[in-house]
Amino acid sequence: xxxxxxxxxxxxxxxxxxxxxxxxxxxxxxxxxxxxxxxxxxxxxxxxxxxxxxxxxxxxxxxxxxxxxxxxxxxxxxxxxxxxxxxxxxxxxxxxxxxxxxxxxxxxxxxxx
Amino acid sequence: xxxxxxxxxxxxxxxxxxxxxxxxxxxxxxxxxxxxxxxxxxxxxxxxxxxxxxxxxxxxxxxxxxxxxxxxxxxxxxxxxxxxxxxxxxxxxxxxxxxxxxxxxxxxxx
Numbered sequence: 060x061x062x063x064x065x066x067x068x069x070x071x072x073x074x075x076x077x078x079x080x081x082x083x084x085x086x087x088x089x090x091x092x093x094x095x096x097x098x099x100x101x102x103x104x105x106x107x108x109x110x111x112x113x114x115x116x117x118x119x120x121x122x123x124x125x126x127x128x129x130x131x132x133x134x135x136x137x138x139x140x141x142x143x144x145x146x147x148x149x150x151x152x153x154x155x156x157x158x159x160x161x162x163x164x165x166x167x168x169x170x171x172x
Numbered sequence: 173x174x175x176x177x178x179x180x181x182x183x184x185x186x187x188x189x190x191x192x193x194x195x196x197x198x199x200x201x202x203x204x205x206x207x208x209x210x211x212x213x214x215x216x217x218x219x220x221x222x223x224x225x226x227x228x229x230x231x232x233x234x235x236x237x238x239x240x241x242x243x244x245x246x247x248x249x250x251x252x253x254x255x256x257x258x259x260x261x262x263x264x265x266x267x268x269x270x271x272x273x274x275x276x277x278x279x280x281x282x
Contacts, residue, residue: 161207
């Protein structure tokens with residue numbers, strides 16, 4: 060069964076550094092998402108992406124964050140000038156239609172020290 | 173604001189039946205979804221209700237009442253592997269954002 064893959068599985072970075080989290084969505088999916096989950100808390104929506112542009116973003120997704128689909132298969136989340144509170148599990152998800160179930164990757168655990 | 177309420181924790185015995193409730197207050201409604209998440213894992217889709225009534229998928233069923241802004245997930249013949257967190261999520265409108273509940277941790281005892 061096709062799956063969403065994310066790399067790296069764990070990223071440690073120093074405060075103020077930039078990180079890029081990478082995702083390869085399922086190949087025939089058209090809708091892409093980034094979510095984050097602070098340990099033990101609920102899943103929080105960051106951004107959705109469709110037709111090569113951001114379709115919706117949350118209050119969390121401020122100027123520190125950006126997304127890109129550089130080559131038709133990868134979907135990346137860039138976090139500039141990381142802060143301690145950015146430490147969380149970041150999940151990429153994709154779907155083949157607007158209201159279809161989301162398929163999640165296994166996540167990247169980001170630790171900012 | 174938009175919110176979903178579900179119990180933080182439910183405990184049940186292996187082989188039993190458990191119901192996890194979810195009530196929602198959202199600006200619109202495009203369906204109620206349920207996801208399962210094992211510790212350290214990714215959320216996995218379980219079920220989706222757009223219309224009132226019961227949807228059954230094997231040991232799991234999900235119910236929706238739009239007039240009551242309420243749904244539940246029913247797990248039957250509980251197995252130890254069902255120990256996980258269960259999240260309800262609502263898509264409130266014609267955007268792409270799912271609003272998530274805080275999750276219910278299901279603890280299963282032998």
